[in-house]
Amino acid sequence: MLKRFVDVRDEEVGAVLGAFVYFFTLMCGYAILRPIRNEMGTAGDVKHLPWLFTVTFVVMLLAVPAFSALVARYPRRVVVPRVYRFFLFNLLAFFVLLKWGVAKEGVARAFYVWLSVYNLFVVSIFWSFMADVFASDQGKRLFGFIAAGGTTGMIVGPFLVGRLAEPVGPVNLILVSAVMLEVSAQCVRRLGHWARDVQHQPATREGPVGGGMLAGLRLLVTSPFLLALGLQVLLYAATSTFLYYQEVQLVASLAKDAAARTAAFADIDFWVQVLTLGIQTLVTGRVISRLGLGVAMAVAPVLTLVGFGVLAFAPVLGVLIGVKSLRGASHYALERPSREILFTTVDREARYKSKSFIDTVVYRGSDTLSAWLQGGLTALGLGMTGLSLAAVPVAALWLAVALYLARQQRTRAAESIPQTQTQTTLPGGTTA
Numbered sequence: 001m002l003k004r005f006v007d008v009r010d011e012e013v014g015a016v017l018g019a020f021v022y023f024f025t026l027m028c029g030y031a032i033l034r035p036i037r038n039e040m041g042t043a044g045d046v047k048h049l050p051w052l053f054t055v056t057f058v059v060m061l062l063a064v065p066a067f068s069a070l071v072a073r074y075p076r077r078v079v080v081p082r083v084y085r086f087f088l089f090n091l092l093a094f095f096v097l098l099k100w101g102v103a104k105e106g107v108a109r110a111f112y113v114w115l116s117v118y119n120l121f122v123v124s125i126f127w128s129f130m131a132d133v134f135a136s137d138q139g140k141r142l143f144g145f146i147a148a149g150g151t152t153g154m155i156v157g158p159f160l161v162g163r164l165a166e167p168v169g170p171v172n173l174i175l176v177s178a179v180m181l182e183v184s185a186q187c188v189r190r191l192g193h194w195a196r197d198v199q200h201q202p203a204t205r206e207g208p209v210g211g212g213m214l215a216g217l218r219l220l221v222t223s224p225f226l227l228a229l230g231l232q233v234l235l236y237a238a239t240s241t242f243l244y245y246q247e248v249q250l251v252a253s254l255a256k257d258a259a260a261r262t263a264a265f266a267d268i269d270f271w272v273q274v275l276t277l278g279i280q281t282l283v284t285g286r287v288i289s290r291l292g293l294g295v296a297m298a299v300a301p302v303l304t305l306v307g308f309g310v311l312a313f314a315p316v317l318g319v320l321i322g323v324k325s326l327r328g329a330s331h332y333a334l335e336r337p338s339r340e341i342l343f344t345t346v347d348r349e350a351r352y353k354s355k356s357f358i359d360t361v362v363y364r365g366s367d368t369l370s371a372w373l374q375g376g377l378t379a380l381g382l383g384m385t386g387l388s389l390a391a392v393p394v395a396a397l398w399l400a401v402a403l404y405l406a407r408q409q410r411t412r413a414a415e416s417i418p419q420t421q422t423q424t425t426l427p428g429g430t431t432a
Contacts, residue, residue: 007141015194016142019130020149022187026126027150029180030119031157031273035265036170037115038248040108049248052109053241053371056116057364063117064361068353077192080125081185087118088181095174116364122184123150124359127340129188133195136344140288143337151332153180154273158266165266166259219354225412226350228405229342230358235398236331237366239304242391243324245374246384250317268321272328279333293338294406300335301399303327308391315384335402342405345412 002008008016070079094114097107134142161173220226251264287296307323343355377387 006145008145012138012142015133015191016145018187018191018194019133019142019146022184022191023126023146023149024153024156025180025183025187026122026153028153028157029177029184030115030122031154031269032161032173032177032180033115034119034269035158035161035165035262036173037112038251038265039170039262040112048109049245050368050371050375052112052116053364053368056113057361057368059113059117060120060360060364063121064357067121067356071353077189080129080188083125084122084181084185084188087122088178088185090114090118091174091178091181095171095178098171098174116367117360120360120363121356122181124356127343127359128355129191131340131344132348133191134344136341139341139344143340144288144333147332147337148277151273151277154332155270155277158270158273161266162263162270165262170259170262217354217357219350220357223350223354225405225408226346226354226358228401228408229339230362232339232398232401232405233358233362234366235394235401236300236335237363238370238394239308239391239398241367241370242308242374242387242394243320243327245371246311246315246320246387247324249384250320268324271321272325273332275325276329276332279329287334288338288341292406293341293409294403296334296338297402297406298399300327300330301395301402303330305392305395305399308388308395312385312388312392315388339405342409345409 002013002016006016067083070083094107094111098104098111130143130146131139160176161170164173220230247265247268251261251268287299303323303326307327311319311323343350346354374387377390382390
């Protein structure tokens with residue numbers, strides 16, 4: 001049945017389904033938590049958001065070297081499940097504190113920061129693990145379907161929150177997310193066995209990555225290819241922050257009750273992911289295989305550019321939902337899987353350390369700068385129209401970087417060393 005929709009080999013079926021379930025449970029658990037976090041962000045004054053973004057960035061600066069030290073010392077089969085279980089215990093602690101009402105406002109803000117860190121870490125680890133388990137040619141065939149697992153989770157999660165937030169209470173849904181995270185940890189173990197027993201990966205692919213705590217930053221600044229990937233993430237995050245601010249302001253003005261705001265954010269997430277799943281199922285594989293990564297990576301910035309232009313003249317919630325749905329769908333269904341394929345061409349140290357640095361510190365650093373910039377522009381009197389117009393050139397630069405990366409990928413693919421080789425020269429760069 002699966003072969004009717006996915007170009008999958010017999011020996012890959014179990015692993016692909018396992019990866020699908022892995023990403024489904026990971027993203028469903030996060031999707032349950034995200035509307036709760038967004039409601040907590042609007043519970044206080046929206047002016048507090050730049051400070052929350054800043055604290056999140058500082059926490060990222062502390063967390064990334066610690067994670068790099070772990071992957072340098074321990075094999076992936078040890079690091080990934082333990083990181084997930086660390087976050088699971090954090091979730092249980094937040095549940096107890098929020099349930100008991102201990103320092104409610106402080107705990108709510110801590111939860112906002114924690115989830116912003118958690119999301120980027122667990123997703124970055126997921127894609128690093130996928131790039132480690134599957135070869136580059138497998139990624140082109142399979143990553144679209146695997147990504148659809150995450151999208152399905154992002155549909156089921158908001159659906160559950162939208163239906164249960166008011167009758168059950170948002171805090172109780174944290175326990176459901178904790179169960180999902182434990183299932184993800186079990187999937188990691190099974191996929192690791194498959195990579196070793198079926199893929200016949202060498203022991204070096206299972207072992208510690210090596211290197212120092214700051215190796216991710218060092219690799220990033222010495223590689224034009226990784227720098228371009230970092231810039232692409234920075235520009236995506238900047239436009240996301242501009243759009244998020246407008247979403248928060250519009251929802252806060254329309255829904256005054258905490259449960260109602262949580263349900264509203266969940267409904268927006270639900271429709272974004274429904275559209276994403278449709279594109280992933282019907283379009284992603286065909287676009288990447290037939291039209292190439294250039295087209296796949298260009299769709300999201302083009303829609304973002306056009307979307308902010310439309311929002312500038314019609315800054316209302318209905319238009320924002322449409323823009324966010326199209327933009328989010330193109331990002332999750334096309335741009336993100338294409339970007340992850342690029343990471344299959346770099347070595348394991350760059351895959352786990354530089355990728356984690358880009359997906360966390362660079363992303364949240366862009367969030368922070370964009371939040372303060374938006375706050376400053378708002379203080380100068382710019383409304384939603386002015387802020388939307390200010391985001392247009394950022395989207396245009398994002399498009400240019402995406403096209404550059406697609407050209408680089410074609411060059412690197414032509415010069416690539418077989419994936420079974422364990423060492424790869426970083427793209428500073430001659431060969432990959």
